[in-house]
Amino acid sequence: MEQWIQLTIDGITLGGVYAVIALGYTLVYGVLRMINFAHGELFMMGAFGGFYTLDAFENHTNMNDSLPSLTIAVAIFAGMATSVVLAVIMERLAYRPLRHAPRLAPLISAIGVSILLRNFMLRWTNARRQVFPQVFPRGSIEIGDINVTYIRIFLVALSVLFMLLLYIFIQRTKTGTAMRAVAEDRDTAALMGIDVDRTIVLTFVSGAALAGAAGVCYAMYTTNAAAGMGFLPGIKAFTAAVLGGIGSVPGAMFGGYFLGLSESYSTKLIGAQYKDVVAFVLLVLVLIFRPWGFFGKREDRRA
Amino acid sequence: MARQRRRLPRSLTAEPVRERVDRFRATTAGVQFFRFGPYALLPLLGAAAAMSPALLSTRLTFLLILVAAYMMMRVVDNIYGVVVLAIALALLPTAMDGFERNIMFNVALYTLLGIGLNVVVGYAGLLDLGYVAFFAAGAYLYALVVAPDAGSSEWAQNWELGITFWPVLPLALVVAALIGVALGVPVLRLRGDYLAIVTLGFGEIIRIMANNEDYYTSGPRGLFLLPKPPFFGRELDTAQELYFVVLVVAFVAVFAAERIRDSRVGRAWEAIREDEDVASSMGIDTTIYKLLAFAIGAAIGGVGGVIVAAKQGSVFPTDFNLDVSINVLALVIIGGMGNVRGILLGALLVVGLPDVLRDFNLDLGFVTFQNVGADYRLVIFGAALVAVMVLRPEGLLPSRRRAAEFREAELLEQEYAT
Numbered sequence: 219m220e221q222w223i224q225l226t227i228d229g230i231t232l233g234g235v236y237a238v239i240a241l242g243y244t245l246v247y248g249v250l251r252m253i254n255f256a257h258g259e260l261f262m263m264g265a266f267g268g269f270y271t272l273d274a275f276e277n278h279t280n281m282n283d284s285l286p287s288l289t290i291a292v293a294i295f296a297g298m299a300t301s302v303v304l305a306v307i308m309e310r311l312a313y314r315p316l317r318h319a320p321r322l323a324p325l326i327s328a329i330g331v332s333i334l335l336r337n338f339m340l341r342w343t344n345a346r347r348q349v350f351p352q353v354f355p356r357g358s359i360e361i362g363d364i365n366v367t368y369i370r371i372f373l374v375a376l377s378v379l380f381m382l383l384l385y386i387f388i389q390r391t392k393t394g395t396a397m398r399a400v401a402e403d404r405d406t407a408a409l410m411g412i413d414v415d416r417t418i419v420l421t422f423v424s425g426a427a428l429a430g431a432a433g434v435c436y437a438m439y440t441t442n443a444a445a446g447m448g449f450l451p452g453i454k455a456f457t458a459a460v461l462g463g464i465g466s467v468p469g470a471m472f473g474g475y476f477l478g479l480s481e482s483y484s485t486k487l488i489g490a491q492y493k494d495v496v497a498f499v500l501l502v503l504v505l506i507f508r509p510w511g512f513f514g515k516r517e518d519r520r521a
Numbered sequence: 522m523a524r525q526r527r528r529l530p531r532s533l534t535a536e537p538v539r540e541r542v543d544r545f546r547a548t549t550a551g552v553q554f555f556r557f558g559p560y561a562l563l564p565l566l567g568a569a570a571a572m573s574p575a576l577l578s579t580r581l582t583f584l585l586i587l588v589a590a591y592m593m594m595r596v597v598d599n600i601y602g603v604v605v606l607a608i609a610l611a612l613l614p615t616a617m618d619g620f621e622r623n624i625m626f627n628v629a630l631y632t633l634l635g636i637g638l639n640v641v642v643g644y645a646g647l648l649d650l651g652y653v654a655f656f657a658a659g660a661y662l663y664a665l666v667v668a669p670d671a672g673s674s675e676w677a678q679n680w681e682l683g684i685t686f687w688p689v690l691p692l693a694l695v696v697a698a699l700i701g702v703a704l705g706v707p708v709l710r711l712r713g714d715y716l717a718i719v720t721l722g723f724g725e726i727i728r729i730m731a732n733n734e735d736y737y738t739s740g741p742r743g744l745f746l747l748p749k750p751p752f753f754g755r756e757l758d759t760a761q762e763l764y765f766v767v768l769v770v771a772f773v774a775v776f777a778a779e780r781i782r783d784s785r786v787g788r789a790w791e792a793i794r795e796d797e798d799v800a801s802s803m804g805i806d807t808t809i810y811k812l813l814a815f816a817i818g819a820a821i822g823g824v825g826g827v828i829v830a831a832k833q834g835s836v837f838p839t840d841f842n843l844d845v846s847i848n849v850l851a852l853v854i855i856g857g858m859g860n861v862r863g864i865l866l867g868a869l870l871v872v873g874l875p876d877v878l879r880d881f882n883l884d885l886g887f888v889t890f891q892n893v894g895a896d897y898r899l900v901i902f903g904a905a906l907v908a909v910m911v912l913r914p915e916g917l918l919p920s921r922r923r924a925a926e927f928r929e930a931e932l933l934e935q936e937y938a939t
Contacts (some may be wrong), residue, residue: 248892254712312907320926321713322648326854327910329650333847334903341896453725457716459760483806491733505715506707 220363227405231370231439232297234377239433240462240470241384241453242425248401248465250317250422254310256308256326257429258452259335260301264430265437265447266339267300268293269348270333286353293353294434301430304335305422314415332452339445347444348443369439378437380428381471387466397421401465452495454481459499463514472512553585622760624876626832629767630825631872634849635856636774642850643859643923644782645814646794648717651704651724654851655819657731658700658878659693659826663838664744665737666692673746674739688748689827690770697823698816705815709808712797732838740916743837750831763832770828774821775861781817788816795926839848844899848872851902855909857916859923867917871902 238260246254265337271293275282282289293474312331358367388394399407408414435445436451458477460467477497484496502509545551581808634656641649666684668677682691704723708716730739738744749756752767757763781787789810792800801807828834856867875898909916915923 237563253718284888309724316914319910322646323910323914325648325714325717326850328905329847329850330903330910332903333906337897337899337903341900408761410924452724453718460715493727495729498719498833500541502707502719505711505719509710509715 222483223364225486227364227366227370229479229482230475231373231478233411233438233458234374234433235436235451235474236455236458236477238377238380238428239451239476240474241381241457242429243456243459244464244467244470245397245399245421245425245463247459248405249397249418250313250324252313252321252324252432253328254313254422254425254451255325256331256335257425258448258450258455259332260305260426260429260448261433261436261451261455262339262443262445262448263335264297264301264426264433265303265443266297266348266433267430268297268434269297269437269443272351272353273348276353282351282353285508286355286364290353292436298427298430299431301426302423302483303399303425306419309419309422312443314418325410335444336448343444343445346440349442350438352441373435374438377432379433381515385438393417393420394418432459454497457497457504461504461511462481463511466513468515469511471479499513522734525614527934543779544902553761560655561745574785581776619760620766622871626760626767628868628873629764630829631849631852632865632868633771633774634822634825634845635829635852635868636771636778636861637818638823638849639818639853639859639861640778640781641814641818641922642853644778644787645790645811648713649720649815649818650717650820650843650846650850650921651720651722651727652822652843653843653845654699654704654720654722654727655697656826656845658697658819659823659838660830660836661731661738661744662696662823663827663830664691664695664747667748669746669748672738673744674735676737677744684747686827686831690824690843693823693827694820698820699825699924700823701815701819704819705812719844721846724841724843728841730839731841738838739835741838743835745835747830747834747836749834760832763828767825767828770824772785774824778817778821779861780784786810786813815842847902851906854916855905857919857923860918862915862917863918867916870917875901 239257239410242257242260243254244251246257255509270287272282275289275292312327316335317472354369354372356368359371360363360366376457396407396412396417397414397420400414400421404414407417430451433443433448437447440447454477455474457468458473460473461476462471464470477500480500481493481496485493488496526705558711563664564861566614584801592688634652637655638649639654641647663686664673665677666682666689667686668681668683706718708719732741734740748759751764757766782790788803789800792803792805797807807924829840833840851872854867855870856865857863915926
């Protein structure tokens with residue numbers, strides 16, 4: 219029993235990360251009907267942004283010891299900033315010129331961006347994992363035999379907070395309304411006086427900010443950052459987005475937790491070495507039997 | 522927010538040069554030039570190859586060959602051109618050293634894989650990111666049925682089939698085609714980006730399975746000490762000999778692929794690629810034709826796998842990571858979708874060039890990139906994929922049909938948008 223509870227906690231932690239990344243896929247898909255293949259790389263670049271910030275604090279000040287909460291906050295913001303800047307550049311250079319091109323073109327362009335970023339960081343770091351300075355307080359809460367580390371609690375809380383913020387942003391603000399309008403019908407939105415280009419950039423920005431923050435937190439959780447770290451979480455978050463119904467914000471959150479839990483339980487039921495296969499199998503099953511996901515709107519034509 | 526700068530359409534600014542070329546092409550001399558001019562490059566090609574050890578650095582030779590090959594392929598699209606190209610390709614490695622022969626082997630191998638993937642992506646318009654699955658299937662098939670005494674898995678030692686290289690080729694064709702159909706069935710309903718990511722998943726699943734399985738694949742330890750192909754009492758064991766094997770297989774594949782493309786099947790693929798719904802309402806059984814594309818593409822990939830397993834003499838799960846699929850896709854797209862000459866050019870650029878530039882250092886003054894070809898090849902691919910999509914989405918040497926599709930879609934959308 220304890221083991222199952224532990225697995226559930228693992229699953230929720232991981233699921234929160236997937237959910238936050240999945241939101242980025244869903245947002246971009248919503249407005250552009252395009253899967254941003256490079257989104258996992260934004261997550262990775264965010265982690266590196268946070269890493270270099272924390273590393274600088276570690277080497278030049280003693281603030282990591284005296285004021286860890288501040289340095290962690292700064293690192294998370296740095297990670298978000300890195301991802302946001304990259305997302306804006308990539309949208310401008312690689313996606314915007316292809317907005318009216320055949321569907322295959324932006325997809326391949328996105329794959330190109332993803333390969334470019336991943337391999338650039340691979341060379342930059344000489345293919346070595348970068349170990350995060352130990353800033354986050356170690357230790358854990360113990361309830362009976364169950365052990366929950368502080369960083370897990372932080373991760374879960376932060377992912378929920380980000381999701382709420384995003385939800386409010388999309389539902390309550392004027393910009394969020396514009397995003398939903400563009401997602402609904404780009405041409406009509408333009409006729410209503412919405413600056414479509416600006417809205418699309420903002421969509422990329424909000425997705426990237428979430429991915430960057432998730433990257434820093436996830437890397438703190440695993441204590442290291444590596445160039446390849448975005449690939450699997452990226453694919454899995456995509457799976458999560460599809461599970462929930464791509465284009466749907468609550469769907470992405472649900473999908474993230476669903477996937478995190480399935481993966482976590484599968485380590486016990488099937489074996490840890492097949493953990494990564496679970497996401498792919500789920501993805502294939504969902505796409506075959508319910509391609510519009512659990513929360514998505516049913517459309518006659520998908521992709 | 523700054524308004525987007527209004528630019529003249531590319532076709533307008535590019536017109537004068539293109540017009541002048543077209544006018545020249547229309548004259549009698551122009552016709553002659555474009556028909557026979559490329560053959561004039563042949564002596565250059567031969568001379569470059571022959572003199573390479575003496576006069577030029579080997580790297581320069583390769584670049585020269587590349588340029589010559591590109592210029593030839595640009596204009597030659599008849600059967601004589603293909604024959605000449607075949608002879609040139611067959612003679613090339615005789616003037617090369619071991620390192621370059623290995624490069625040529627890889628170029629030829631990836632051309633073969635590119636022809637296979639092109640059937641799926643270029644002809645049928647199905648974006649497959651898990652092509653490595655079939656490549657792996659072929660390689661493991663070879664490793665399992667040739668069954669050496671040492672270095673093989675439990676299964677292989679239990680059965681000891683002891684089949685040699687040549688019968689495995691048709692076997693791989695069939696087995697890989699069946700796997701292609703098996704993986705194709707569940708994804709029949711998917712389109713575009715969904716198809717891409719699911720096939721990517723299949724590729725990864727196959728690799729993870731090969732890594733975790735022990736009885737058949739002996740996991741990460743891999744299968745090794747595999748025999749080379751026998752050939753009239755001796756073994757084909759040099760890169761050059763195996764290069765000829767790939768070359769022959771590749772030419773058969775090209776011939777078959779082009780014949781199929783020009784047949785009823787090819788036209789059905791074309792229709793599906795341009796609009797699946799219209800195709801099916803015109804009475805084309807999209808299920809059968811899509812599966813056929815998967816099967817044929819997979820079969821060619823499987824044969825490629827057999828050859829590479831035989832050349833390496835070993836098979837490890839790490840040989841089949843995503844990079845293989847990406848490389849093949851990159852060469853098909855950069856070279857030009859739907860066109861065999863484009864694929865050859867793509868293979869030279871994507872597989873050959875980085876190896877040739879392996880120890881090339883790029884000094885920009887403030888920063889130096891070392892070993893550009895070896896270390897930065899994938900970085901450059903990434904940038905190249907984006908650049909090709911933005912600047913020339915139909916690839917460097919597209920088939921005319923494919924280019925028209927890309928341009929037409931763009932124009933229609935622009936018209937529609939304004």
